[in-house]
Amino acid sequence: MNTRIIRVGNSQGIVLPKKLLQQYHLVGEVDLQPTVEGLLIKPVAKPRREGWDERFQHAIAQGQTPEGELLEGFSDDAFEETEWQW
Structure with a gap:
């Protein structure tokens, strides 16, 4: 195909072409990788x-609330303090 x-x-x-995007789930x-060809x-x-x-099940088995383990590192306190309005 040219x-x-x-x-x-x-x-x-x-x-x-749309067919290629669908066929290869693009x-x-x-990700672009240079090859010899x-x-x-x-x-x-x-x-x-x-x-x-699996992470929810693991957290529950450990007696933790799933939100604490799963969302660790996803919270941005600076955003909550400066951008969020109650």
């Missing part, structure tokens, strides 16, 4: 939600 390199603002890019962010485009896994069920 396609053309086109100007996109100050950069250049290619247009991928949505949003992709050319450029490999791979979907980026969304690890934020992977394993949530």
Whole structure:
């Protein structure tokens, strides 16, 4: 399959046909890897939600509230103090 390199603002890019995007599950962010044959485009896994069920079960088994273990590091107190309005 051939396609053309086109100007996109100050950069250049290619247009991928919808069928290819669907076939290879390319949505949003992709990983580009140079290879000997050319450029490999791979979907980026969304690890934020992977394993949530197991983590909830583990937290409950440990007698913890799931929110405490699972959301650790996701809280931004500075945002809550400066941006959030009650």
